[in-house]
Amino acid sequence: MLTIPDRWWPCCLSEPRLPFLSLPETSFQLGHPVQVAERLATLIPVRSCDAVERPSPARPFRCHTGGLRLRGQGHFRLGRRSLRNLAGRTLLYLPPEPWRTSNDAMGGITIRLDPALIRQVGLTMAGPWAAPEPWQALATHPLVVELGQPSNPVRFERLYRLMLFIQGLLLRQGGVPELLRLDDLLLRQIVEVLAPALLTDRAAPDLEGSGCAIDALVDWIHAHCHEAISLSELEQRSHYSRRSLQYAFKARFGCGPMQYLRRQRLWLARRRLQDPGPECTVSSIASACGYLSLATFSRDFQRCFGISPSSLLAQRRRSWKGQ
Numbered sequence: 001m002l003t004i005p006d007r008w009w010p011c012c013l014s015e016p017r018l019p020f021l022s023l024p025e026t027s028f029q030l031g032h033p034v035q036v037a038e039r040l041a042t043l044i045p046v047r048s049c050d051a052v053e054r055p056s057p058a059r060p061f062r063c064h065t066g067g068l069r070l071r072g073q074g075h076f077r078l079g080r081r082s083l084r085n086l087a088g089r090t091l092l093y094l095p096p097e098p099w100r101t102s103n104d105a106m107g108g109i110t111i112r113l114d115p116a117l118i119r120q121v122g123l124t125m126a127g128p129w130a131a132p133e134p135w136q137a138l139a140t141h142p143l144v145v146e147l148g149q150p151s152n153p154v155r156f157e158r159l160y161r162l163m164l165f166i167q168g169l170l171l172r173q174g175g176v177p178e179l180l181r182l183d184d185l186l187l188r189q190i191v192e193v194l195a196p197a198l199l200t201d202r203a204a205p206d207l208e209g210s211g212c213a214i215d216a217l218v219d220w221i222h223a224h225c226h227e228a229i230s231l232s233e234l235e236q237r238s239h240y241s242r243r244s245l246q247y248a249f250k251a252r253f254g255c256g257p258m259q260y261l262r263r264q265r266l267w268l269a270r271r272r273l274q275d276p277g278p279e280c281t282v283s284s285i286a287s288a289c290g291y292l293s294l295a296t297f298s299r300d301f302q303r304c305f306g307i308s309p310s311s312l313l314a315q316r317r318r319s320w321k322g323q
Contacts, residue, residue: 093194128241
């Protein structure tokens, strides 16, 4: 059994690192806590102890806890309520109050969540007409979300895939690139699992007369595309719900807002390749424009401009030498 000191758990997801209780590759090896601890120690400090089945003392927490079980199952008690967190079948959501747990040998992902961020992101996704009271209630009640509920398998799969993707970044790079704003994406995925009824899509809005708001948002994207921008920030700035903003961008540009942002970053990369510094490389420009894969960047760039980024960079440097 592995435990992580409380001081290493972030109180919000905007931290540069997202610590995980255990990793899928190692969760099958919980009989060897030393091996697991050695792997986890490359990311965050851990301490190991004997695997035993006994209740943990009730402890107060200031943050909400979200838990996805990958192996085994957990039994949690909050006052008179008893909750079961089953491997691969539930998402456990605990408010910041004392609880006790009795578990078998288990492995999973645990994230401490700032309740204010859950409310803020949920209200932003729902749109300016959303009532705040249901989101406030969500922040004060424990919840177990069952995989078998309608549409939940798809939501669970998206959440698992995102967590595995983040884990891969942590293993390969030791951190999560801020430009990608995966913290916001992860919060949005969690909100979709916890409160789908509060995010019920409404009919497409009448977009007549909304051009000024979209024009202002597009101008802002052009000026700030080199910065870390999240979908929630775009929704807040436009005062559109997630669905309304998607409708508006697809009607205007034929793509969603994040796809439009990616296009602008490709244009930014093109400008930098046309005026490169002495230490400039295709890899450094791709990374600065939010790409993790050089192959993906080269493919997207070629598709957009009809020339590979390496060829464009080589052309510019040859033209300078000829002058």
